[in-house]
Amino acid sequence: MDVDSRLLRSFAAVAEEGNLTRAAERLYVSQPALTKQIKQLEQLLGVRLFTRSRAGMALTGPGRALAARTPDVLAAVDTAVRETRSAGRAEARVLRVGFLASAANEATQDIVADFGRRRPGLRVELRQAAWSNPTAGLADGEVDAALLRLPFPGQDTYRVEVLLTEERVAVLPSTHALAGRARLDFRELWDEPFIAAPPTTGPFCDYWLAVEARPADRPVKIGAVTDQPDEWLSAIANGYGVALAPASAARFYARPGVSYVPVDGVAPTSVGVAWAPADDENPVVRDFVRSCLRAVGEGPAGPTGSPTTGP
Amino acid sequence: MDVDSRLLRSFAAVAEEGNLTRAAERLYVSQPALTKQIKQLEQLLGVRLFTRSRAGMALTGPGRALAARTPDVLAAVDTAVRETRSAGRAEARVLRVGFLASAANEATQDIVADFGRRRPGLRVELRQAAWSNPTAGLADGEVDAALLRLPFPGQDTYRVEVLLTEERVAVLPSTHALAGRARLDFRELWDEPFIAAPPTTGPFCDYWLAVEARPADRPVKIGAVTDQPDEWLSAIANGYGVALAPASAARFYARPGVSYVPVDGVAPTSVGVAWAPADDENPVVRDFVRSCLRAVGEGPAGPTGSPTTGP
DNA sequence: CGACATCCATGCCGTCAGGTTATGGATGCA
DNA sequence: TGCATCCATAACCTGACGGCATGGATGTCG
Structure with a gap:
């Protein structure tokens, strides 16, 4: 009776693609494996979710009902995971920051230095992400904040402050x-x-x-x-x-x-700092964002730069 | 990276009981199995969820964060399952009604007869539930409506119309x-x-x-x-x-x-018809509730009985 | 009309996740 | 000191699940 969220992710992929084969490669599993997962989900629910045809997989009525609910479920799971991990880092006095290669470049050091002055008890853990992970871990709660090139996928679901723009x-x-x-x-x-x-x-x-x-x-x-x-x-x-x-x-x-x-x-291209809306009230994340704005406001040259107006 | 909702159910049970052994028997698994599940969840999240001690399992900070979110997740899953199954029955032109042994008794036949007149194209599937399943399948979406003795566990989360009261x-x-x-x-x-x-x-x-x-x-x-x-x-x-x-x-x-x-x-004891709030707008369920009220309004004796005041 | 491409289903097999039983270590309690 | 309680560990076993290879159905094109 227990519907695994993994099955729901598979279902969502198939529903979106309308095609088992393509959904399978998107999920990095073989097509037969996906066939079985969908079958299993159908049996678990006692309902036919897709009509199979030459053209692919089309949702049935119950399938549409499930597809309508799936985003809620997956979002709830993701939120739970994100908040739990974030709480874990808060307890360990660690702020984890993801960045894409060449995102903030020289500004990064100034940001970390400024944050270190604001929050001496906290350690900043920088995580470099591959380009195939375009939110640098923000999406799955691996990090509390991320330094990213704008725009990035899913940008609308996060808070973003633009830090700098360059050619x-x-x-x-x-x-x-x-x-x-x-x-x-x-x-x-x-x-x-x-x-x-x-x-x-x-x-x-x-x-x-x-x-x-x-x-x-x-x-x-x-x-x-x-x-x-x-x-x-x-x-x-x-x-x-x-x-x-x-x-x-x-x-x-x-x-x-x-x-x-x-x-x-x-x-030209811009760099921003992004965080999850759930952290709007998180004082550590807020301080980090302040440090970002401050560091780039001062200019990349560091302490010799004159302070400029930050928000 | 995929958090199985089964792990969350286990987690919730342990968090509530504060005790692995008791949670294990509540979930009908062995205690070592539950130990492993919790360990697995902790590893998946990269966070320690409980502090183990002689006295049992106490939530850590991250554990409390997860415990706060878990009900949302499980509720979202249950809603998705319930609505999908319900859509499946709607498509099959079946209304499934659960009842506890001796719930509506003679009224049941009148209800089904009345509903048959309202909705000739629909079949009513009656499902008798054991007493250990006190919502007769309403909770897990097995049925669209249920005839139950009041009060029943979780009554507040459903819609209920009282049908009759007897000694x-x-x-x-x-x-x-x-x-x-x-x-x-x-x-x-x-x-x-x-x-x-x-x-x-x-x-x-x-x-x-x-x-x-x-x-x-x-x-x-x-x-x-x-x-x-x-x-x-x-x-x-x-x-x-x-x-x-x-x-x-x-x-x-x-x-x-x-x-x-x-x-x-x-x-004395009362019988009610119960349904999920999600079906408030479902015309078939509404008709079934109408049939319930109508049938008991007519009195259990059928056409010869004189109408009495219903609730 | 037949070769081909596309797409999903099936059979077979190997691996590992996850369950069970039995047992151990820590720690209060009588 | 023996016992009870509670969680962790070890050893073992089953079966779920994924991969590969293949089959069947069905459009498409030369």
């Missing part, structure tokens, strides 16, 4: 014909293969391919897919393709074989 | 000294062993032992525990004890070896 630059193999240029236009890169983030990251992936700055008849060519900064830099250095990056990457990820060139024709 | 009578072995009496007082039964419902039914069990009509220094003696009408009648006929029953039981459960005698000094 995007092109990252090229040093052997590339354009690598010596002082500046270039994004149009010159239309036909280059790009090093992309995993396609599961959706808008994030598209954003760093700048698909919006391309004509429809010049689709992006993918030279390689990487999930980590070092993979990414290696792929570029090896000539598999080029990429866009925030300007600060030139300072943080300088290495032999890779060149950074300012580029016109793509919008 | 309670004593049920005695025919060989019993009091069996020939035209009438007796409940005090005369204080020292008799009673045939009880399973103790897990709590208030329901107490109600039919009429513990409220007894002095504190005369605790009830239990002669046997039964979960079904036939077990119950057999136990009485075999002289294991006596019992209370609604007056209509004398007509519905008359059999050799069992005598029914009106009894003074215990409150």
